[in-house]
Amino acid sequence: MTQTKGLSGLTQAATTSGTTPGYMPGFGNDFETEALPGALPQGMNSPQRVNYGLYAEQLSGTAFTDERPERTWCYRIRPSVKHSARYARAELPLWKTAPHIPEDVISLGQYRWDPLPHGDVGLTWLTGMRTMTTAGDVNTQTGMASHIYLVTDSMVDSYFYSADSELLVVPQEGRLRFCTELGVIDLAPQEIAILPRGLVYRVEVLDGPARGFVCENYGQKFELPGRGPIGANCMANPRDFKAPVAAFEDREVPSTLTIKWCGQFHETQIAQSPLDIVAWHGNYAPMKYDLKTYCPVGAVLFDHPDPSIFTVLTAPSSHPGTANIDFVLFRERWLVSENTFRPPWYHKNVMSELMGNIYGQYDAKPQGFVPGGMSLHNMMLPHGPDREAFEAATTSNLGPAKLENTMSFMFETRFPQHLTEFAANEAPLQDDYIDCWTSLEKKFDGTAGEK
Ligand SMILES: O=C(O)Cc1cc(O)ccc1O
Numbered sequence: 293m294t295q296t297k298g299l300s301g302l303t304q305a306a307t308t309s310g311t312t313p314g315y316m317p318g319f320g321n322d323f324e325t326e327a328l329p330g331a332l333p334q335g336m337n338s339p340q341r342v343n344y345g346l347y348a349e350q351l352s353g354t355a356f357t358d359e360r361p362e363r364t365w366c367y368r369i370r371p372s373v374k375h376s377a378r379y380a381r382a383e384l385p386l387w388k389t390a391p392h393i394p395e396d397v398i399s400l401g402q403y404r405w406d407p408l409p410h411g412d413v414g415l416t417w418l419t420g421m422r423t424m425t426t427a428g429d430v431n432t433q434t435g436m437a438s439h440i441y442l443v444t445d446s447m448v449d450s451y452f453y454s455a456d457s458e459l460l461v462v463p464q465e466g467r468l469r470f471c472t473e474l475g476v477i478d479l480a481p482q483e484i485a486i487l488p489r490g491l492v493y494r495v496e497v498l499d500g501p502a503r504g505f506v507c508e509n510y511g512q513k514f515e516l517p518g519r520g521p522i523g524a525n526c527m528a529n530p531r532d533f534k535a536p537v538a539a540f541e542d543r544e545v546p547s548t549l550t551i552k553w554c555g556q557f558h559e560t561q562i563a564q565s566p567l568d569i570v571a572w573h574g575n576y577a578p579m580k581y582d583l584k585t586y587c588p589v590g591a592v593l594f595d596h597p598d599p600s601i602f603t604v605l606t607a608p609s610s611h612p613g614t615a616n617i618d619f620v621l622f623r624e625r626w627l628v629s630e631n632t633f634r635p636p637w638y639h640k641n642v643m644s645e646l647m648g649n650i651y652g653q654y655d656a657k658p659q660g661f662v663p664g665g666m667s668l669h670n671m672m673l674p675h676g677p678d679r680e681a682f683e684a685a686t687t688s689n690l691g692p693a694k695l696e697n698t699m700s701f702m703f704e705t706r707f708p709q710h711l712t713e714f715a716a717n718e719a720p721l722q723d724d725y726i727d728c729w730t731s732l733e734k735k736f737d738g739t740a741g742e743k
């Protein structure tokens with residue numbers, strides 16, 4: 293029997309591009325959703341017998357005793373323990389996990405890559421994941437990895453979950469469908485998705501080939517940053533984050549489930565689709581967010597604020613204010629500062645900064661940092677605008693100016709990032725990147741006048 297049901301109870305073809313998934317708004321909300329009427333128990337979590345003969349199962353994303361527990365109660369056709377037969381080691385050699393510090397790779401430096409090209413071989417979400425950097429240590433649940441995915445093929449009767457991490461997905465090209473245990477999310481460039489640790493899903497290609505960036509967060513979950521004196525509005529607003537409505541498959545076909553666990557991959561064979569949750573309630577769920585709804589706040593008279601002003605999501609570390617990861621967005625905005633050097637200032641930072649270009653041109657690097665490309669300015673390594681950006685910024689007339697056609701982001705972490713062998717040797721690294729600063733001229737001549 294093959295069926296996928298949505299909230300309305302109507303049979304939907306959730307595996308085809310024609311269907312529009314349903315969503316519920318609100319970051320961190322306590323949601324409830326059922327794909328069949330009456331499937332969700334009311335007033336309690338564990339009735340003696342659940343309607344429709346479903347099994348109750350809790351998915352805990354935090355310790356039970358966390359100050360703000362995140363968990364979801366699932367009502368499913370089979371408990372997921374039934375989804376795990378014996379595990380066998382699987383190899384995904386290009387998906388690396390921290391600590392991974394290759395001996396012959398130098399991570400000290402300023403690095404920039406052209407977009408990874410698509411090849412001739414078909415790739416899925418799993419085989420198409422290429423790790424560029426790793427930071428921290430998965431065994432202590434700290435740090436992150438950055439990846440680029442190249443996906444041409446849908447996963448067929450194949451499912452995945454990461455016990456190691458939450459995944460933040462930033463598409464740059466193509467459209468993907470994430471069919472998850474808790475519902476369906478469609479994702480296009482200029483949107484992001486968060487896939488929680490432990491959630492089972494399959495990824496289908498709606499419009500390929502697809503390329504994008506992934507931040508794999510080994511630590512505490514991403515949350516909305518406190519806005520401080522900015523108040524209750526602007527930046528990312530909770531209601532623009534959307535969780536999917538329940539959708540399930542009752543499909544008995546031989547299937548493979550791959551699990552990422554402490555950096556290793558294991559497979560198990562199961563006899564059915566594991567996407568068999570008919571109803572759920574809770575606050576631990578996948579979400580999508582449209583980056584065009586991000587409302588940037590900035591300097592309205594003079595100077596250039598720290599990029600933390602553009603934080604969309606932050607994954608805290610044990611040290612308040614020092615994130616395991618900040619996800620920062622540089623999007624279209626007005627520049628109005630008077631008597632100000634408007635692009636990012638030159639700087640060194642204890643945090644390490646990995647950037648990706650989603651589309652357009654980034655103000656500090658008018659050339660060379662192209663859509664699909666990535667750059668890394670690692671811990672305490674100097675960087676800033678290239679010569680062209682410096683000259684333009686110091687000579688242009690400072691009327692109100694709109695930065696248009698621009699969307700880049702940063703994964704900023706408190707941990708140094710280590711390049712993988714793939715990033716150092718196989719990815720299209722720009723050997724001449726640091727030359728973008730060599731032509732910066734000495735302007736100093738001992739006199740105080742403007743240069
Ligand atoms: O290095 C970069 O381009 C990112 C960045 C942007 C900014 O506006 C201020 C600081 C910073 O690190």
Ligand SMILES: [Fe+2]
Binds near residue numbers: 636645669
């Ligand atoms: Fe920077």
